[in-house]
Amino acid sequence: MSHYTLIFQGTAFSSKNPKEINVLQEHLFCINDEGIIEKIVPPTDPEYEKILNTYEGTEAFHRLAEGQFLLPGFVDLHVHAPQWAQAGNALDVPLYDWLHTYTFPLEAKFSDLDFAKTVYEDAVSSMLANGTTTALYFATVHKDASILLAKICAEKGQRGLVGKVVMDDPEQNPSYYRDVDTKTALQDTEDFILAVKELNETTKQGVYPVVTPRFIPSCTDDALKGLGELAAKYDTHIQSHCSESDWEHGYVKERFGKNDAFALNDFGLLGDKSVMAHCNFLSNEDAELFAKTGTAIGHCPISNGYFANSVIPIARFLSRGVEIGLGSDISGGFSPSLFDNARQAVMSSRMLEDGVNTSLPAGERGVPHSRITMNEAFYLATAGGGESLSLPIGRLEEGYAWDVQVIDTMVPTAKLPIYDKNEPLEDRFQKIMYLARPENIREVWVQGEKVHMRQ
Structure with missing residues (x-):
């Protein structure tokens, strides 16, 4: 198994094409020391548990909290x-x-x-x-x-x-x-x-x-x-x-x-x-x-x-x-x-x-x-x-820069109206895009480096 500088576990939204989005539910995002997404692992992949067992509990591992989602920067x-x-x-x-x-x-x-x-x-x-x-x-x-x-x-x-x-x-x-x-x-x-x-x-x-x-x-x-x-x-x-x-x-x-x-x-x-x-x-x-x-x-x-x-x-x-x-x-x-x-x-x-x-x-x-x-x-x-x-940015895909926003939908001063745990993730994406404010942007990462964190 490769060595990764960062591992993020959580649900992300990224463009599949101009009209469709990819919903990457509870995936692992593996980032190398150059700040590039080297591997994206879905929960169904046999390697998923191996990576979790290796990195969970280390400084490299980041698990999104409940109500948090990843968007590309x-x-x-x-x-x-x-x-x-x-x-x-x-x-x-x-x-x-x-x-x-x-x-x-x-x-x-x-x-x-x-x-x-x-x-x-x-x-x-x-x-x-x-x-x-x-x-x-x-x-x-x-x-x-x-x-x-x-x-x-x-x-x-x-x-x-x-x-x-x-x-x-x-x-x-x-x-x-x-x-x-x-x-x-x-x-x-x-x-x-x-x-x-x-x-x-x-x-x-x-x-x-x-x-x-x-x-x-x-x-x-x-x-x-x-x-x-x-x-x-x-x-x-x-x-x-x-x-x-x-x-x-x-x-x-x-x-x-x-x-x-x-x-x-x-x-x-x-x-x-x-x-x-x-x-x-x-x-x-x-x-x-x-x-x-x-x-x-x-x-x-x-x-x-x-x-x-x-x-x-x-x-x-x-x-x-x-x-x-x-x-x-x-x-x-x-x-x-x-x-x-x-x-x-x-x-x-x-x-x-x-x-x-x-x-x-x-x-x-x-x-x-x-x-x-x-x-x-x-x-x-x-x-x-x-x-x-003409740069490899703007998507959460392998080979692209790890430029992301961590969106927190449960911030007390800017809580999004999400009440149904079974609400389709596509609907949550729409609510984020229409209702998110700067308070909801918990962290921002560029090329694998944290450049902003909201207290």
């Missing part, structure tokens, strides 16, 4: 880390005012590393406390502060994918907050990539540099071209915003005579390590390009309700083979919880299918076949996010 595909300082503010103002009155002045403050450290440490800790084990972060234009965010992820045990933001176009960005010029933006990005790659060599769970044009309107053609070349040179992840709103989608079409997707592709910014946030206005042709290149959508359902001018047809894009995960979009979205965003994803999809304009007949009011289920939203928050990042 969440994968958040779109977080503006500096905006944690303004989460919940000014969501009632137009996007332009929100950016120029609140967001850009705040992000400009991250030239101060002491201020950046305070906000980033709290942001990463808050994400972990909400069950997010992997986060794809936008930082700011500041190279040193962006490297600092990666270091904080490494120290706190979160798998962080961090991007130094590029905003080099003097016509589209405020004078107090932008890159000095295109050459500096590209050099700072390359320096940032090299620094984070070096940091990754000593980080168990991994930290990764991400090439990050804020979005097409903030960047010159030369910057977009140079960023595509840097991503190819260093084989990095890429992130940006794409076809988010009427204004942004229209701006790109006027500038290039084509949609965002094809413009980004021309600059070498689409690929199997690319995640584009929002994407509400993708055409069928855009979606086919995403599927062909392996580009993923970071779906931000709460944020979209405030700033995207539409409801994205997630079901249609899934049916076309596009990789999709969930994003909180702090702080365009107010909540750091992917539980909240999964719930909103389901609600928004139903509103798209049923329609909202009651002056129209019911048959003309909505978009047919648009709704998604909570099983699908859970997939987006876990396995879909892992696939979008």
